[in-house]
Amino acid sequence: MTETLTKDQILAALKGVKGPDLSDNIVALGLVSEVVINKGKVYFAISVDPARAPELEGLRQAAATVVEGLPGVTSAMVTLTADREPGSADTSPVSTPRRAPQAAPTPKSEPAPAAAKAPGASQPPRQGGGGIPGIRKIIAVASGKGGVGKSTTAVNIALAFKDQGLKVGILDADIYGPSMPRLLGLSGQPQQLAGNKLDPMRRHGVKVMSMGFLVDEETPMIWRGPMVISAISQMLKDVAWGELDVLVVDMPPGTGDAQLTMAQQVPLAGAVIVSTPQDLALIDARKGLNMFTKVNVPVLGIVENMSTFICPHCGGRSDIFGHGGAKEEAEKLGVPFLGEVPLTMAVRETSDSGEPVVASDPDSEVSKAYRDIARTAWAEIERASSDARPAPKIVMET
Numbered sequence: 438m439t440e441t442l443t444k445d446q447i448l449a450a451l452k453g454v455k456g457p458d459l460s461d462n463i464v465a466l467g468l469v470s471e472v473v474i475n476k477g478k479v480y481f482a483i484s485v486d487p488a489r490a491p492e493l494e495g496l497r498q499a500a501a502t503v504v505e506g507l508p509g510v511t512s513a514m515v516t517l518t519a520d521r522e523p524g525s526a527d528t529s530p531v532s533t534p535r536r537a538p539q540a541a542p543t544p545k546s547e548p549a550p551a552a553a554k555a556p557g558a559s560q561p562p563r564q565g566g567g568g569i570p571g572i573r574k575i576i577a578v579a580s581g582k583g584g585v586g587k588s589t590t591a592v593n594i595a596l597a598f599k600d601q602g603l604k605v606g607i608l609d610a611d612i613y614g615p616s617m618p619r620l621l622g623l624s625g626q627p628q629q630l631a632g633n634k635l636d637p638m639r640r641h642g643v644k645v646m647s648m649g650f651l652v653d654e655e656t657p658m659i660w661r662g663p664m665v666i667s668a669i670s671q672m673l674k675d676v677a678w679g680e681l682d683v684l685v686v687d688m689p690p691g692t693g694d695a696q697l698t699m700a701q702q703v704p705l706a707g708a709v710i711v712s713t714p715q716d717l718a719l720i721d722a723r724k725g726l727n728m729f730t731k732v733n734v735p736v737l738g739i740v741e742n743m744s745t746f747i748c749p750h751c752g753g754r755s756d757i758f759g760h761g762g763a764k765e766e767a768e769k770l771g772v773p774f775l776g777e778v779p780l781t782m783a784v785r786e787t788s789d790s791g792e793p794v795v796a797s798d799p800d801s802e803v804s805k806a807y808r809d810i811a812r813t814a815w816a817e818i819e820r821a822s823s824d825a826r827p828a829p830k831i832v833m834e835t
């Protein structure tokens with residue numbers, strides 16, 4: 438049944454939904470983003486003027502109801518986005534994905550095009566507004582480039598926060614390549630609760646949400662810029678996180694437009710940058726740091742990952758990628774150095790087996806390193822919060 442569901446069917450149904458001013462339907466107005474269908478679940482975004490987002494919740498619900506009424510649709514994940522002014526010129530690069538729902542998918546590694554002019558690109562960053570109810574602090578774990586151990590660091594820091602007695606959630610925002618299901622040995626799908634909220638998964642005492650739970654690993658990640666942002670926003674808003682002291686967000690690697698928009702729209706209390714010690718990685722880490730600075734998110738500090746190799750046989754140390762580069766860089770840039778994590782077999786093996794080292798071997802040296810980093814980062818969060826900084830806001834959601 439779900440095999441026969443097509444984007445055309447979805448778009449045809451959405452032609453029955455009028456746009457904000459009732460002048461025409463939302464498809465004809467070019468407000469509907471790329472439509473993604475996965476096993477009966479339908480995902481898309483509707484572009485609206487951010488100033489009108491609160492009054493357009495009814496429009497979002499109407500679109501979801503229409504799509505959920507189609508045979509073969511099990512659920513519709515619909516969000517309002519504010520990537521461009523509705524009705525703006527067709528030639529705008531921002532409008533392209535919405536105007537061409539059948540356009541070729543964006544390859545995994547391609548920077549998301551539509552976020553280039555996402556909200557805030559033309560406005561001063563983070564002016565006032567609130568955060569997510571129930572969540573005290575949201576921190577991003579980011580890296581200037583892929584493969585430096587960002588997700589491994591994020592999960593172990595999150596577990597170390599929990600060991601400090603904090604209530605912790607992890608949001609896997611790396612929706613191009615979600616790692617949390619693997620790192621935490623989680624599979625299946627989150628339960629839908631009353632009020633259309635999703636119940637986050639739980640592991641080692643932390644709550645976890647990942648796009649990886651909603652989309653098959655084999656499914657190509659064809660999310661375009663607006664869909665990326667929508668998905669994150671939805672995971673923040675429509676997941677029943679409950680009361681959390683800290684939500685650790687595992688960001689997509691890199692410093693492209695999608696990351697920038699995300700850094701701007703998620704109400705972050707701060708960011709942790711993960712880097713390996715090599716010069717090249719550090720150049721990218723600097724770009725990551727600049728990205729957060731640009732959108733007024735405090736950088737809590739830099740972590741040097743894979744700092745020193747510790748031989749599992751003899752315990753000998755060798756600095757395969759060099760050592761101390763991130764510390765020097767942090768000093769140069771005037772941001773805290775949060776600590777270093779050695780390159781160990783234990784980290785890789787426990788990551789691959791879904792039992793992160795902080796949980797599976799809490800007394801190890803490397804777990805101690807993660808706990809020290811978490812403690813220092815938390816102290817920085819509290820310090821950053823006490824600075825008079827206007828609260829960030831999510832621009833596009835009601």
Ligand SMILES: Nc1ncnc2c1ncn2[C@@H]1O[C@H](COP(=O)(O)OP(=O)(O)OP(=O)(O)O)[C@@H](O)[C@H]1O
Pocket residue numbers: 580582583584585586587588589590611614616690742743744778779780781782784785786788789
């Ligand atoms: N300190 C470490 N010691 C040994 N292996 C590590 C360490 N940190 C990370 N790894 C391994 O390096 C690989 C990449 O790590 P991870 O997936 O966390 O990186 P990432 O930066 O999030 O990557 P991506 O860009 O793909 O999201 C994994 O196999 C992980 O187990």
